[in-house]
Amino acid sequence: MRTIIAALCSILAAVTLAANVARASDEKKAEEKPAAADKADKADKKEAADAKEAPAADEKSGPEKMVLDKTGKMAPVTFPHRKHQEKAACKDCHEGEKPLFEQKRNEKGYLMKEMYAGGTCGKCHDGKKAFKAQGGCMKCHKKEK
Numbered sequence: 124m125r126t127i128i129a130a131l132c133s134i135l136a137a138v139t140l141a142a143n144v145a146r147a148s149d150e151k152k153a154e155e156k157p158a159a160a161d162k163a164d165k166a167d168k169k170e171a172a173d174a175k176e177a178p179a180a181d182e183k184s185g186p187e188k189m190v191l192d193k194t195g196k197m198a199p200v201t202f203p204h205r206k207h208q209e210k211a212a213c214k215d216c217h218e219g220e221k222p223l224f225e226q227k228r229n230e231k232g233y234l235m236k237e238m239y240a241g242g243t244c245g246k247c248h249d250g251k252k253a254f255k256a257q258g259g260c261m262k263c264h265k266k267e268k
């Protein structure tokens with residue numbers, strides 16, 4: 124009888140020990156988790172900070188949109204300037220011996236025949252680099268909603 128009780132006791136002790144070890148390792152994992160989560164959080168914050176810097180630099184780079192309506196012959200054109208800054212470099216439009224566009228509002232407006240000949244907007248809106256100036260008139264001649 125005694126040996127049976129002793130045996131039961133040692134089994135119980137072994138089970139308790141095993142349970143404790145398991146709990147301890149769970150606790151250790153729980154401690155590690157926040158550290159990893161913290162790291163991920165810091166990475167997120169850095170990304171957010173980087174993303175914040177970009178628009179700040181853009182704000183000095185000309186307006187987001189410009190309404191081009193100097194000729195008054197067609198519906199005005201809302202030119203998405205900021206969007207173009209993402210697709211092309213400033214120098215593509217504003218630099219060189221004969222810049223495509225002055226870096227200021229022009230007085231005369233632009234002519235379609237120049238565009239069709241590959242000038243101004245037509246430099247890119249040629250049906251290859253971007254949609255063609257010669258069709259889809261309303262893609263450009265529209266007021267922004």
Ligand code: HEC
Nearest residue numbers: 184185186207208211212213215216224225226227228229
């Ligand atoms: C796809 C061509 C294109 C690109 C790329 C472009 N711009 Fe422009 N930008 C224009 C046009 C078109 C105008 C308006 C000209 C007009 O009103 O006749 C303009 C006007 C401006 C103006 C004058 C705005 C005002 O209201 O007086 C500034 C400043 C300017 N751009 C800066 C920049 C800078 C800086 C970059 C590069 C980050 C850039 N642009 C990229 C086409 C472009």
Ligand code: HEC
Nearest residue numbers: 191192193194195196197232233234235248256257260263
């Ligand atoms: C890539 C953009 C774009 C497309 C596409 C476009 N236009 Fe234009 N258009 C302009 C711009 C910019 C102006 C100058 C706006 C201003 O300053 O008044 C203009 C001016 C005009 C003018 C007045 C100047 C002139 O050339 O007599 C007419 C008319 C005109 N467009 C007709 C059309 C027609 C018709 C189509 C379609 C076959 C068309 N446009 C397609 C951008 C575009």
Ligand code: HEC
Nearest residue numbers: 200202203210211215243244246247248252253254262263
């Ligand atoms: C340096 C090249 C370049 C020049 C110059 C240029 N564009 Fe674009 N434009 C693009 C590209 C690339 C796209 C995007 C591709 C597409 O939509 O076919 C685009 C797209 C657009 C769009 C559609 C934007 C959207 O919401 O998706 C409009 C409107 C537009 N251009 C108008 C103009 C007008 C008006 C001019 C002249 C004042 C002009 N673009 C000059 C390259 C140019």
